[in-house]
Structure formats: structure tokens, C-alpha cells
Amino acid sequence: MNWLTPTFLFGVAALVLPLALHLLRRRVVTSTPFPALRFLAASKADQRQQLLRRRAVLALRCLALALLAAAFARPFLGAPPAPSARATVVVIDNSFSMQSGTRWEDLRRWTHDQIGSAATGDTLGLLLMNPRPSWLVAPTTDVSAALTALDALGPGWEATHAEPAVRLAGDVLAATPARERRLVFMGDHQAVGWTGADFTRQLPPGINAIFPSAAAAPASQAALSAATLSREDDAWIATVTVRNFTSRQSRVLQIFPENAVEACLTLPLDLSAGESKILRLPLPASVGTSPAYIRLSLAPDDLPADDSVWAIPPVTTTARQLLLDAGPAGGLADHMGTAFAALTNMPPALSVVPVPSAAWPPAALAILRNDTSFTGEMATRLDTFLAAGGSAFIFVHGGSAQRQWLADQQINVQPAAQPSARLRDWALEHPFIAPLVSHQLRNFIGWEFLRASSLPADKIEPLAFWEDGTVALGELRLGAGRVLIAGFSADRREGDFPVLPAYVPFLHQSASYLLGLASATGNTSRVGSAVILPESPGDWQALAGPANLDSKSSVSGSVQPATPGIYQFTQPGSPPQLYAIGLSPEESDPAPWSSGTPWDNLIASDKSAETPIATRLATASSEAENQNSLWWWAFAAMAIFALAELSLANRTTR
Amino acid sequence: MNRAQVPLPGIRPPLPLLRRLGYLPPPVRPLDVGELAALGSLPLRARRLADALGAGSHTSRRKGASIEFADYRDYQQGDDLRRVDWRLFARTDRLHLRETHEETPLRVVLLLDISTSMAYTSRPGQLSKLDYARMLLGAIALLTRRQRDSIGAALLTNEVVKWLPPASAPRRRQAVWSLLDTPPSGIATNLPAALDEILDLAPRRCLFVLASDFYDDSERLAAVVRRLRYERHDLLALHVADPAEVDFNFADPSIFCDIETGQQLSLDPAAGASAYRKKFSAHRDAVHDSLAENGFDHLFVRTDGLPLDPLRTHLARRNGHS
Numbered sequence: 003m004n005w006l007t008p009t010f011l012f013g014v015a016a017l018v019l020p021l022a023l024h025l026l027r028r029r030v031v032t033s034t035p036f037p038a039l040r041f042l043a044a045s046k047a048d049q050r051q052q053l054l055r056r057r058a059v060l061a062l063r064c065l066a067l068a069l070l071a072a073a074f075a076r077p078f079l080g081a082p083p084a085p086s087a088r089a090t091v092v093v094i095d096n097s098f099s100m101q102s103g104t105r106w107e108d109l110r111r112w113t114h115d116q117i118g119s120a121a122t123g124d125t126l127g128l129l130l131m132n133p134r135p136s137w138l139v140a141p142t143t144d145v146s147a148a149l150t151a152l153d154a155l156g157p158g159w160e161a162t163h164a165e166p167a168v169r170l171a172g173d174v175l176a177a178t179p180a181r182e183r184r185l186v187f188m189g190d191h192q193a194v195g196w197t198g199a200d201f202t203r204q205l206p207p208g209i210n211a212i213f214p215s216a217a218a219a220p221a222s223q224a225a226l227s228a229a230t231l232s233r234e235d236d237a238w239i240a241t242v243t244v245r246n247f248t249s250r251q252s253r254v255l256q257i258f259p260e261n262a263v264e265a266c267l268t269l270p271l272d273l274s275a276g277e278s279k280i281l282r283l284p285l286p287a288s289v290g291t292s293p294a295y296i297r298l299s300l301a302p303d304d305l306p307a308d309d310s311v312w313a314i315p316p317v318t319t320t321a322r323q324l325l326l327d328a329g330p331a332g333g334l335a336d337h338m339g340t341a342f343a344a345l346t347n348m349p350p351a352l353s354v355v356p357v358p359s360a361a362w363p364p365a366a367l368a369i370l371r372n373d374t375s376f377t378g379e380m381a382t383r384l385d386t387f388l389a390a391g392g393s394a395f396i397f398v399h400g401g402s403a404q405r406q407w408l409a410d411q412q413i414n415v416q417p418a419a420q421p422s423a424r425l426r427d428w429a430l431e432h433p434f435i436a437p438l439v440s441h442q443l444r445n446f447i448g449w450e451f452l453r454a455s456s457l458p459a460d461k462i463e464p465l466a467f468w469e470d471g472t473v474a475l476g477e478l479r480l481g482a483g484r485v486l487i488a489g490f491s492a493d494r495r496e497g498d499f500p501v502l503p504a505y506v507p508f509l510h511q512s513a514s515y516l517l518g519l520a521s522a523t524g525n526t527s528r529v530g531s532a533v534i535l536p537e538s539p540g541d542w543q544a545l546a547g548p549a550n551l552d553s554k555s556s557v558s559g560s561v562q563p564a565t566p567g568i569y570q571f572t573q574p575g576s577p578p579q580l581y582a583i584g585l586s587p588e589e590s591d592p593a594p595w596s597s598g599t600p601w602d603n604l605i606a607s608d609k610s611a612e613t614p615i616a617t618r619l620a621t622a623s624s625e626a627e628n629q630n631s632l633w634w635w636a637f638a639a640m641a642i643f644a645l646a647e648l649s650l651a652n653r654t655t656r
Numbered sequence: 657m658n659r660a661q662v663p664l665p666g667i668r669p670p671l672p673l674l675r676r677l678g679y680l681p682p683p684v685r686p687l688d689v690g691e692l693a694a695l696g697s698l699p700l701r702a703r704r705l706a707d708a709l710g711a712g713s714h715t716s717r718r719k720g721a722s723i724e725f726a727d728y729r730d731y732q733q734g735d736d737l738r739r740v741d742w743r744l745f746a747r748t749d750r751l752h753l754r755e756t757h758e759e760t761p762l763r764v765v766l767l768l769d770i771s772t773s774m775a776y777t778s779r780p781g782q783l784s785k786l787d788y789a790r791m792l793l794g795a796i797a798l799l800t801r802r803q804r805d806s807i808g809a810a811l812l813t814n815e816v817v818k819w820l821p822p823a824s825a826p827r828r829r830q831a832v833w834s835l836l837d838t839p840p841s842g843i844a845t846n847l848p849a850a851l852d853e854i855l856d857l858a859p860r861r862c863l864f865v866l867a868s869d870f871y872d873d874s875e876r877l878a879a880v881v882r883r884l885r886y887e888r889h890d891l892l893a894l895h896v897a898d899p900a901e902v903d904f905n906f907a908d909p910s911i912f913c914d915i916e917t918g919q920q921l922s923l924d925p926a927a928g929a930s931a932y933r934k935k936f937s938a939h940r941d942a943v944h945d946s947l948a949e950n951g952f953d954h955l956f957v958r959t960d961g962l963p964l965d966p967l968r969t970h971l972a973r974r975n976g977h978s
Contacts, residue, residue, distance in 0.1 A: 032910045037773035038871065038901050039914035039921060041935035042928055052927035 006076035006627040013071030020063040024056070055650060062647035066640050073636035078627035087123035089141065089180035090116075091171040092152070095164065095189030096130050097589050098307035100157035102220050105190055110152065112214050113188045120145035125180065127171075128152055131189070132160030133530030133562075134430075135167040141174065159307065159529045159548075159565050161586035162195030168205070168604065176206035179619035184210045190217040193595045194588045198444075207606035216594040220304030223247040224273055225590035226255075228280075229298050229313040229582070238285040240313060242298050246273035247591055251303075255281070258297040259289045261546060271300075295568045295580060297546060308590040312546060312568045312582045321351035322517050323366040325358070327375050330493055337500035338369065338492050341509050350514055362387040367516050368394040371492050373401035381407055389481035393516040398455045399491040408487075411480055415489065416456045418468060423454035423490075425474050427467045433560035434477070434486075434515045435465055436532040438507060445504040451497035455489040462487065484516055527583050532560040533569075540573035545580070689962055692791060693783045699833055702794025706802075708964055728752045762805040763822040765858055766793040768836055769868030771813045771845035772916045777959070778900030785896045788959045789867035790836045792894055792967075796865055797836075799971070801829040808858070809835045812868070814846030816853045822862065844916040845869075848876040855883060867894040869901075870943050871916075878946035891952040892970060895943060899960045904932045 005011065036042070092113055100106045117126065126148040127141035138155065139148040168187065175183040185205070189195065191213070205211060229242040240257055252272050256265035266289045269281075289296065293315065300309040329336030342354045357368060357375055362383050368375070375384055381403070388394065398404065398415055408415055428435050428446060439446055454468060462476035465486075474489045494500045515534060527533050535542075539558040544551050547567015563569060563583045572578045687708045692701045731740060731751035741754040768789055777784040783791070793809070800807045808822030809832045820828075820835050847868060858864075864884070870877070870893075884891050900906070906925035913920050940956060947954040953970055957963045 032908070033920075034906065034910040034912050035776065035915050036900075036912045037776045037869065037898075037915045038932075038936065039912055039917070039919055040871070041932050041939065042912060042921060042923065048927045048931065049924065052924050056924075 003077050003079060003632075004623065004626070006078060006623050008075050010071055010074035010076075013074065014068055016067050016071070017064050020060060020067070024060045059647055059650050062643045062650065066643040066647060069636045069640035069643065073633045073640060076627050077632045077636065078623075079630040079632065087121070087125065087180045088182040088184065089125045089127075089175055089178040090184045090186060091127045091129055091141065091175055092117070092186045092188050093129050093131060093164075093167045093171050094138065094152075094155070095162055095187075095192075095195065096132050096155070096158035096160055097162040097192070097195065098157060098159045098585060099162065099190055099192050099195075099305065099589055099592055101307045102190070102217075102223075102305040102592060105217050106157045109188050109190070109214060109217075113152065113186055114149070116184075116186045116212055117145075117149070125178070127174070128155075129167055129171050130158075131167040131195075132158065132163055134163070135170045141178070159585060161530065161589040162189070162192050164189060164195040165199040168211075168601075172205035172209055172211075172604075175209045177621055177625070179622045182210070183208060184212060187211065187213045187601070189214070190592075191595050191601075192589070192591070193593050194591055196595060196601070199600075201600040201603045203604075204606040205604050207608055209606065211601070211605045213599065213601050216599075219248070219594060220592050221248060222251055222303040223305050223590070223592050224251065224253055224300055224303055225305075225308035225587065226298055226300060226311040227308070227584060227587040227590070229296075229311040229584070231293070231296055231313040231315050233315065238289055238293065238296075238315075240267075240283045240285055240296060240298060241280065242283070242311060242313075243278065243280050243587070244271060244273065244300075245278040245587070245590065246276060247593065249275045253303075254301045256299050257283065257285065257289075258299065259285075259293045260295055260297075295546065295582060305590070305592060308585050308587075310547075310566075311584055312566070314568065314580045314582045317579075321346075321353040323363050324352050324354045324513060324517075325356070325362060325366055325368040326354055327357045327368075327370055327372055330495075334494065337494055337505070338371065338509065341500075341506045342369070342513070344506070345510050345513065348510070350517065352513060352517075362392060364390045364392060366392055367513060368392060369397075370394055370404075371397040372399060373403040376401070376403040376407040385481070388483035388485065391482040393484045394480075395486045395488070395512055395516060397488045397490065397492045398457075399493065400453060400455070412458075413461050413478075413487070414458055416472075418454035418456055418472065418489075419470060420454070422450060422452050423468045423470070423474075424451075425449040425466050426469045429465045432465055432477075433532050433534050434511065436560070436562075437534075438504070438511050445502070445507075449490075449497070449499055449502065449504075451490040451499065453491060453496050457487055457489050486512060486516060527563070527581055528586055529563055529566055529583060530586070532562050533581055533583070534560050535571055536573065538573060540571050540576075543570050543572070544568070545570050547583070687962060687964070689783060689788075689960060692962075693781070693787075699794070701791040702798050702833065705791055705795035705962075706798040708962075726755045729755060762800070762803070763859060763862045764796070764800045764805055764807045765822055765854070765862045765864050766797060766807070766809040766832065766836070767851075767854065767864055767866040767868075768793055768809070768811055769813070769845060769847065769866070770811050770817065770838060770840050771871075772840055772842055773845060773869055773871055774896070775840040776898055776901075776915055778898050779960075783959050785869055785898055785959055786840055788957070789894065789896050792896075792957070793836055793865060793867050794833055797829055797832045801826075807832055808862075810854050810857075811835065811838055811841075812847065812850035812854070813841045813843040815850050816857065817841060819854070819857055821857070822859065845872055847872040848880045851880045852883070855880070855887060855889070858889070861888050861890075863890040863892070865892045865894065867896055869897060870895055870939075874939065874942035874946055877943065878949075881946055881950050881952065884952070885950040891947065891950075893943070893947055893952065893954045895940065895954060895956045897940075897956065897958055899958055901936065902958060904929050904936075 100109070120126065123143060124145055125141045125143050126139070126145045128138040128148055128151060130136050130138050139151050142148055168185065171185050175185060224244060224246045227243045227245070229240065232239050232241065244255070250273065252270065255269045255271050257267040258264075259266050266286055267283060269283065285296070295312055295314045298311050298313070302309055324342060326339060326342060329339050339354075342352065346352050346354060357380070362368065364387070366387075368384070368387065370376070370384075374380060384394070384407070396404070396408075398408075400417075405415055425446075425448070428439060430436060430439055454474065456468065456472035457474070457476050459473050462473060462478045464473040464476050466473075466475035468474045468489070475486070477484065477486050479485070490497065490499065492500060499505060518534070518536065535557060537559050539556050541554050542557040542561055543554040544565070545568040547565055549563075549565040549567055557571075566583050566585050569581045569583060570578050571581065687704065692704060728741070728744070729752065731753055735753055739753045741752050744752050770786060774786040774789065775784050797807055797809070804824060806822040806824040807828055809820045811817040818835055818838065820831060845868070847870065851866075854864075881891070904925065906929075909922070909924040911920050911922050944954045944956070955963060955966055955970060
């Protein structure tokens, strides 16, 4: 046990007072003349009981005083921060480019050398880079256990995102009270991994960042990506992109139906240096009339991870209707109408129609951005539509009819306090948001609106917040339907939202999410991004690929595959659905950073700006105490002992 | 409402000014023990307490020759014919004798226990049990003399220390007060033996007023009380106790030393307080029961208060006004 303010422990010295009073009281020095001694012969049992009571009262007093001092000293559980120790955080590149040759083993050995032998109090943390920074082993003094975890770890199948993990490790180390703080970068310095990194922004001062030298480029590296399987004129056509990242080479492409050992098609390829080509390959009849999936593989090269891709036949779905109400008045451009019209050319299949004046078709999606759909009979149709399982995306524009309809659903929308508001936090793990932000979060930062409304947090599941902490975007169920409500308008006059880069992807994802059509993009899902599934639970199992084919898990809503391959989602009473999961194509480019070592610039040069160790020690202790607060337990125990002392003392003084 | 209808505020001159000018009597202060203790001497205390108690004449329980009618009874052979009510004979044709109260002087004997335990006071500067008992008996002596009854007194320890037989001489009151002012004896109590001795000395049909703390065996006391009743005496027992003896509110452990025997007991008061209170109450109840069984009055008084109302009640009952 440790103490945040141990000075208060000197208060234990106050125990001297009750002890002294007790001892002084025991010394009988006074003589009391009394005429009725004949009635006063107390029994020995009474005397013994009284003695025990007095000792119990003394013990309770001492305990209460000691606990009071302990409560003020703020005790907490956990290892004491050791200012003389060494803190190390290893940032691990778990992308599939690390599968190249002996790159993983070499870098792991190099990391072991950098960590060296740990002394008592040293801490070690293992931070995985991808898909988002996450702790494999949070900083711990059990260094040997952390090293064992590192030895058991293998390269993953993600794409490299170096900077977020390096920044997080820097911030964690900055708050560490250790004498020496080191960041060990266990990565291959792949150029695409550092894309967008701001090398001018240094890590906190006092952190020694150690980077390995850039790994040697592989001699032979080609990759397959974007594989699809389509049906044309009673023949199956496989389409795949082949890219060569090294010098000219000859490779063999083979296509296997499902888990067959024999290829149904073998095609020699002659790839020139840096060549990228899209192949359309008619498959022979031996592939069958309805193959569940196919595997396309190149002969293994120095990076075999991206030499195989899988494809499934297209899911035949009828176009789902998207009901769009009237655009902005005054002849202004209808950005939303234009965006959805463009999206009809992309999966999932959508059919954009105006909101009908008759009954709304079931299982459709209504995009509602003005008052017309909330007035009179239209409001009744909207209620019926939602009760029947329809979905809606409502943009709050401030209209009275819309506000009244929302109030009828117990959703009281409040205008934001500020005339303009920015979006701040997104629920990054939500299946609607996760696919949007998995590749580029920057486009979703700083959306600004001239008019904003706050949604009730107790009635709605928050997906994004305004800067004042109120809800800006949320999801809820109305009737049987799924509804997204945005506390902002899609009107160009009230913000730059319609012209932002994220506008069309946002609308696309909202349509896919609300219609539950993400499965239609089965061939486009990638490792690390969320696959949208039905909300009712089902079995998720890998049918092909490097994943364990025997394991089966129960999932619902969404799942984030960690390896490529073919996956099957099975629900009772429904036909199984297949998903082909691929790799991030940019990760296949093994080109190392070519112009110097800009990551060295991340190391702060100004040592004077380093936070004093005493401050860091206090901060670490304070954080540890916040996580394991015991002071109020001490207060509660003190109060109980004080009450017991009062109760018992009243029985001992008369 | 016009100005003429507005009532004028009442003029209330300050009461202290009126008193100073002699228009008002001084305020009546209730009598308390502190005031009596400050008076210093027994005569003053006794007079002040007697004034507070008030006076009432005793009435004899015997019937005899006087002018105050008591009752009629049938004529019996040998009765004095002078006492026949001839007017009643004329109306009823039967002989009845008219009886009247005999105005006999009351013999009051004050008995004061001057054993060592009576000198106890738990509060320095306040009245000890002995002083308090002296004051009560002194006031009763004054009231008795004001009624011209005979009065006597005795001091008791384990025997009768001094004995002043009842008499109605005018100077007897002063003699009684002098006797009561005798300092404590330093001898332990033996109340039954002393009472036995006083019964041998006292004339018949006395009213004994006994002031004591009754620290004696209640069984032995009961025997002598029965003798009191048998010899047609009357008894008013004033059971005097200090507040500390009743409440026993000592806090700190101490060596408790018996005033009479010198016996010592090292004790934590909290340990024995409850048992002490039970034993003390049981003893008090035993004394009360043995007196009440024989038709005598037992008045328990604490030295931190004045039993004016109970004492008035007892005196009134003695006077036949109850």
C-alpha cells in the first residue's frame, strides 16, 4: 500500500493522547470518602467486564484516529512509482509487411537487445500499432512476462499506422516518473506506415526514442488485391489486380475453387518492374456452376502474406429504396440528392425516389431533412413506416413540425448554446462509425455548423458530441425501425458539411448501415475494419485463410476480422452468408523510407522543458490513487469505529 | 378610525422603581437549600424553614373535657350525669353523653443521628446530611414550641448520647437547638440499639421525629419499629441522603473509603454504579416498608432539595387536616 500525501500519517502521533489519558486514568491516586461502602462491593466479573470495555473503547479510539490520519494520507493499492527505475514502451508494428523474410525475427531480437536486463522497478509495456494503438501488455514491472508475451507474438495482417502509436507511447512515457524513459520502435520503417506523419511535432521532452535501421527491401514482391467473382454469359469471371513492387519477374497465378488442392486455372505472368495490372480471367467449367468462393494465389515470394486473395460470387440483391424528401428551396444545389444519385452506381444497390404521398414502402430508408414529412398525414405515414421496420436518417433543421414530432417521441431537441458548434468526439468503436474512421480519422475532425442542436443523451445512443459535451449525432429505435438523428442540418447554408471530403462516404455508410446492406460489400471488407452483421447473434467461422478454421464464435452487429480469408456467418433459419476479407493493398508496398531518418526529429532536443521528476512522481501517484481510491473506505471505517466508540463509551462512564 | 378613537398606550412604570419607593412589597423568592446553607447558624436556618413550612395546631387523638364537640355516645351506668345532653334527651327521650376533644399537649421528641456517616457531603460548601437534618429538626422544634407543645430531643449514635426529656418550658426550644448543634460523634451507627434505649427513657405516647441516614440492618430496625407501635408511640422518619449517595455519578476510578469503618475499596465507579443503585434503592424500600407496615411515615429527603410540600403534607396529616 502506498500513500499520496504521507505527511498526514504524522497525525497518528495523536494516538498518544487517548493512550496517555487511558494510562493516567488507570493510576488511581485519589481517595474518595463515602458513607455507603456497604452497597459498593462490585463483583470481579463486573470489574473484568468494565476493564474489557475500557480497553475496547481505547482500541476503537486509536483505530478511529489512525484511520482518520490514513484517510487524509490518501492510501492506494498498487506498485509504488519508482523514480530511479527505467520505463520502456515497445511500439510494435504488427502489419503483415513484417512477415517479409526474417524481418520479424530480426526486429524482435533487436528489441530484446534494446530492452536488455531489467532491474527492480523497471517497467515494460508493449503497444501494438494496428489497426489502432492498443496495449498488448500495459506497462508493468513484470518484465519477464512482458518479454514472454513478445516472444509469443507474431506479425499480424494489418496495415501500418506508425504515428498514432508513437504519440500514445510518448504521452504515456511522459507521465511516467521513471528516471530513464525509452520508446523502442519495433517496425520496418515502411514508407506507407509513416504517411501523413508530422515529423515537426516532437515527442514530449525527456523521452529517448530508439529506432532500428530501415529494413532491406525484399528482392521479390508482388501482390494480389481487389479480387471479385462475377457471372457473365454462363461463365464465371475472376477479376484481380496484380502489382509488382520489385524488379521484373515471372510469376505463376493459380485459381482454386473453394478448398481444392488442384488449381482450376494456372496462368504464367510476366511482370515488369513496378507494373500493376487488372486481370479478367474466365474460369473453366470445372469450377462448377455455383462455387461458394475461389482462391487466387501467386507462387510465394519474399512477402507471402499478400500472395493469396479470396473472392465470393456477388450477392444478388434487389435495389433497396431510399426515400429522399424535397431539397432546399430557393433553387440552391441539392448536394444530398446529387450524392445519393452518384451512390446508386456503387454497391449496395440503391434506388433513390422522392418521399411518396401515399403509404411509404416497407424496409426502405427515409432521409428526412425538412418539415414536410413531419406534417399532417405525412407524419402518420412516417409513424406507420417506422412501426413496420423502416429506417430513417433525420437531420434536425429547426422546423416546428419536426421538433414537435420528435418531442412526441420523447426526444426534446435543444438549440446549442453557441451560435456555431464543432463536432468533437466520435464513438469510434460503433459499427456505423468504425468503417468510416478506420482509414482516415482526420476527415471527421472539426465539422463546423452555424446552427446546431443538442440531442437528449438519456434517450439516444450517442455517436458524436459537440464541443460542449452534448450529443450531436445519435441512434435509437422507433417502433421496429432504426433511426439516426443528426443535430445539424445538411443545408449548405449552415455549414461546409456538404462539401467536406467525408460527406459522400458518410452518406454512403449511413445508407448501408441503416439498410443493413453492408454484407453486399463482402468482397471489399479488409482486415481491421468492421464487417456489419445482423443484430441478432449468429456463428462466425473461417472457411479459408490463415485463421483457425475450427474455431467458431458467436457474434452480432459487427465483427472485425484479424486475418484475411473466407468467413461464414450462420444464423438459425437463414442461409449462411459468406464474406471475403482482404488485406490493405497499400501495405504490400515494401518500399522503405528513402530520404533520411526523419523520425529522429521526433526526439525532443530541449532537455530543459522536461517535467521535473518530482512532478511526474506526484502525477503518477495521483493517477494511481484515483484508480484505487481507498480513502473513503478509511473514512467509512473511521465513522463506524467512532460510532462504536461513542456507544461503548456511554456505557463505561456511568 | 380617527385619532380620537386610537387607544392610548398603557403606562407601566418600572416595578423596581415602585418597590424602591415603597409602593410594592419585595418579590417573594422561593426558598432553596443554598440560601439556607448561607444562613450559617441553626436558629436562623430553622426559623427560615419554619416560616416557609407555616404552622398548624396539633389536635389530640384523645377525647376528654373541653368545649370542642367530638361525638355522641350512649349513656352507660357510672357515667357522670353532668355530661348528659339534656336537650337531646328532651328531643329523643334517650340519654346520650356529649363527648369533646381533650386538648392535651403533644410530646414531640426529636431524634438526631450524629454518627460519622451523617457528616458526609459530596459538595464542598453545601449542607452535610447532619446539617440538613439539624435544620429540619430545628424547624420542627420551632413549630412545636409555637403550638406550646412539649418538646424533647436526643442524640443517637450506637447509643443515646444525650437525652433531653420533653417539656413545655419556654426555654426548652433553645435547649433543644443547643443539643442539636452538637458536633458529630465519630462513632458508627447502631440505630436499633439507640432507639431501644430511647424507648426506655421516653414518656408514653410521644411523637418521635427521627432524622438519620438509616445505614443499619433493616431487619433489626424493623424489630424496634414494632416496639414503637406496641408502645403507642408515633414516628416520623426523615431519611436523609446526599445526592452522590443516590445517583452515584462518580466518573474516575478511585479508592473509596468508608467514613465510619475506614474500609477501603479501589473501584472503577462505572463498574459498580448500576449494582450500587439497585442495592441502595432496595435498602431504602426496605426501610420504607418496615415503617409503613407499622403505620409510620417515612420521608426520603435529598440534601440538594427542600421537601417543603411533603413535609407540609405530613404535618397537616398529623394535625388532622388531611
